[in-house]
Amino acid sequence: MTRKQVNLLKSFGFYILLAVIVLQALFPFYYAILTSFKSGQSLFEVDYFPRDFDIKNYISAFEDGYFFSQILNSVFVATVVVIASLVLAVTASYGLARIRFRGRGALLFTILSVSMFPQIAVLSGLFAMIRAFGLFNSLWSLVFSYMIFTLPFTVWVLTTFMRELPIELEEAAIMDGAKPLTIIRRIFLPLLWPAMVTTGLLAFIHAWNEFLFALTFLSTDAQRTVPVAIAMISGQSEFEVPWGNIMAASVIVTVPLILLVLAFQRKIISGLTAGAVKG
């Protein structure tokens, strides 16, 4: 083989590999969309390319009761959690990133450890607390319990981001006699917006997808969030699982996430690698 042929073969192999990577990543979701447009008998015939286009499943997903309010539940919980985490995290990360004080390393260690807590380890304790507060089956139980993963994550990532900002900015303000709160508001907040959007988005996705707490702390269909709702769609028997409905609901709750992730792709990657704490 000549050198040219070897190179040709190499790049051919490379593009095959690329095709495999793209195909395995996209095919399952493509198949979910395909299934969601099928109904009746054709659901049980395997197709690789679109054949039917029946939006019945989408209509029945919304007609079947609580789906719309379940989406609102998820939006509400995730939004409130993100806002609360960001408010607490901005000031905390300023203290942790910009001020050297004794005990800072230990604090960061604690925060990192909390972000690695297995959720199950706090489940029974939280359950008892939530019942004692009268929050069982209330969305506030989720707002409350989700802080356990969103807060350490946002603090950690914002601290990493804030550390990178040049110290001169701050020194000048200190010389002018600015108080820390003013420094945060006037100097760091404007610079930190991109980082806050990124961490906020990642925390939102995490809260949107959470399953264990939502499964445990909510007990009625009207209160459930979408992941639990989707997990609970079932038929009369094992043989009557309404796959068309499940796939339609899945597509509805996933498409916005995929669009967000694609739109903020670069920022998300930098946020993930800066945090490297949560997947």
Next chain:
Amino acid sequence: MTSGSGARQTGLIRQRTRSAWMFVAPMLVVLAIVALYPLAETIWYGFTDASLNSIDSARFVGLQNYLEWLDYGDGDGEWLGLLADERWWQAVWNTLRFAFISVSLETLFGMIIALVLNKQFAGRSFVRAAVLVPWAIPTVVSAKLWVWMLHDQFGIINDLMLTLGLISKPIAWTASPDTAMTAILIVDIWKTTPFMALLILAGLQMIPRDIYEAARLDQIGPIKLFRKVTLPLVMPAVLVAIVFRALDALRVFDVVYIMTPNSDETRSMSVFARENLFDYDNFAYGSAASTLLFLIIALITISFIYGTKMDLSGDKS
């Protein structure tokens, strides 16, 4: 701020330290309420006889949930408690096996994808976006989706494998004990490989270009280049990624709970704990199991942070 002295500066430092604590305090209070206190409660319930309806009147029973000798009174007896519970050890074994296999394969595939994405080619940003898609799909959705794709009669995976002649009759992936774990692994690896790939890619991109330039001039072959240059340099990033994924895999719940409920072959420690807490009316026992899982994960975390001498304070940089 450098060593400049004077009362003004010391006062300033003291004031800044005070404000640092003031800024950190609200976050710490919230963390203590949502994490430390419930954790302490969980540990406490593990030492009690709490059941779902008697949580408030739980009594201390010592180590009974962990290990207890039940004396029959006739000189015979048996060991009871988690440490003598075969189902618990089965769950421990399932979880460890799951974590080991999934993290190994994710590292391998993540490395391959990262190496591909680290090259320059037309459409690279499209491929990078595509790779992110499985990660963006909620776990519940991907679990359901794969249950459907792995369906024994109507599933596309069986159809594909039959067409390709890889199998002669459909496999009941999630229902059969032999393949249940494989099914779980497929979903988890599919979903979390992107995360691994991104972390490794970030590590690859920190390697200075001129090292490769020099290697090219020295005519070092690609395999040797990977072994001697790329791999050692990217290793720290890979190790961090492995540990984070491993901790995540050890607490696996959603995929197992949705894909193979009630399967002895796949029941993870988290699933075991939740079953006891809420399905079997064994609140104390489930709490004890949760505590053990927490201990395992805490040990790994601490040894990792010490082992890698992680620079937490950021003072060195």
